[in-house]
Amino acid sequence: MKKTLFFLLLMAAVLSSCDTINNLAGSEIANVITENVTEQITMRTNADPDAVAAAASSLASALTISNNEIIALCEEHMMEMDTTNIILPDDDPYTERLGRVMSRFKNLGSMRLNYAVYDDESTVNAFASGDGSVRVYSGLMDLMDDDELFAVIGHELGHLNNHDVRDAYRTAYLVVAARYGIASFGERANAISMGFLGDLSDELANNAYSRHQENKADEAAYRFCIANNVDPYAMYHALEKLDSVSDNQAGKKSGFANMFSSHPDTMKRIKHIKEMAEKDGHILDE
Numbered sequence: 001m002k003k004t005l006f007f008l009l010l011m012a013a014v015l016s017s018c019d020t021i022n023n024l025a026g027s028e029i030a031n032v033i034t035e036n037v038t039e040q041i042t043m044r045t046n047a048d049p050d051a052v053a054a055a056a057s058s059l060a061s062a063l064t065i066s067n068n069e070i071i072a073l074c075e076e077h078m079m080e081m082d083t084t085n086i087i088l089p090d091d092d093p094y095t096e097r098l099g100r101v102m103s104r105f106k107n108l109g110s111m112r113l114n115y116a117v118y119d120d121e122s123t124v125n126a127f128a129s130g131d132g133s134v135r136v137y138s139g140l141m142d143l144m145d146d147d148e149l150f151a152v153i154g155h156e157l158g159h160l161n162n163h164d165v166r167d168a169y170r171t172a173y174l175v176v177a178a179r180y181g182i183a184s185f186g187e188r189a190n191a192i193s194m195g196f197l198g199d200l201s202d203e204l205a206n207n208a209y210s211r212h213q214e215n216k217a218d219e220a221a222y223r224f225c226i227a228n229n230v231d232p233y234a235m236y237h238a239l240e241k242l243d244s245v246s247d248n249q250a251g252k253k254s255g256f257a258n259m260f261s262s263h264p265d266t267m268k269r270i271k272h273i274k275e276m277a278e279k280d281g282h283i284l285d286e
C-alpha cells in the first residue's frame with residue numbers, strides 16, 4: 001500500500017511535466033499515462049517495472065471521467081471563473097453590445113448558452129465552456145468591431161461543437177486529478193477547497209488547441225458568418241488584429257487557453273481563411 005502511494009506521488013510529478021498527453025483525445029490518455037509513467041518511474045527509481053505498471057494502470061483507469069461528469073466539472077469551473085473575475089452588469093454598454101451581437105444565438109444544439117462580459121481591458125480573450133457559458137473579456141471587445149466579435153464567438157462555439165472544449169477539460173482534469181491523488185470523480189469535492197479548480201484553470205490556460213482544431217474552428221466561424229450575412233472576412237480581420245496584440249496582453253491570467261496569442265501558426269490560419277473565402281467567390285476588400 002505504501003508502495004502504491006509512493007508511485008501515485010511520483011506519477012503526479014511526472015504527469016505535470018508530461019507534454020505528450022496534452023495533445024491526445026481522452027480515450028488515448030489512459031494508455032499513455034500507463035506507458036509513460038511506467039517507463040519514467042522505472043527509470044528514476046529502479047523499481048520493479050511490473051509493479052509500477054500495475055499501479056499506473058489502476059490509477060489511469062480510476063481517473064477516467066464521463067461526458068456528464070465533464071459538464072458538472074465545467075459548471076464548477078465556471079462558478080470559480082465568475083467569482084474570480086468581475087462580471088459587468090446587464091445594463092452595462094459592453095453587456096448590451098454582446099447581447100445585441102449574439103441575440104439570435106441562445107442555444108447550441110440542445111445546450112442553452114449564457115453570455116457574460118468580464119471587466120478586464122488588459123485581457124484579449126474569449127472562451128466557451130462545456131456547460132454553455134460564453135465569456136468575453138472587455139479587452140477583446142475594445143479591439144473588435146461587431147462583425148469580428150461575432151466571428152470570434154463563432155470560433156469559440158466551433159470549439160464547443162467540435163468537442164475540443166470537452167477534450168481540453170478532460171485532459172486538464174486528468175493531470176490535476178493525478179496531482180491531487182484523486183482516484184474517482186466523487187473525490188474531487190474534497191480537493192476543491194484545496195485549490196483544485198484554480199489548478200484546473202491554470203492547466204486549461206497552459207494548454208493550447210492544436211493547429212487542426214484551430215483550423216476547424218476558423219472554418220466554423222467562417223460558415224457562421226456567411227450563414228448570418230456577416231462579412232465573410234470577419235474572422236480573417238479578427239485574426240489579423242489578434243496577431244498584432246502582444247502575448248502579455250492576451251496573457252495566461254485569463255484562466256482558459258489563450259487561443260489567440262501571437263504564434264507563427266496565426267499567419268497560416270489567416271491564409272487558410274482567405275483561401276476558403278476566395279474559393280467561394282468572396283473578394284477581400286482591402
Ligand SMILES: [Zn+2]
Nearest residue numbers: 209214217259
Ligand atoms: Zn481556437
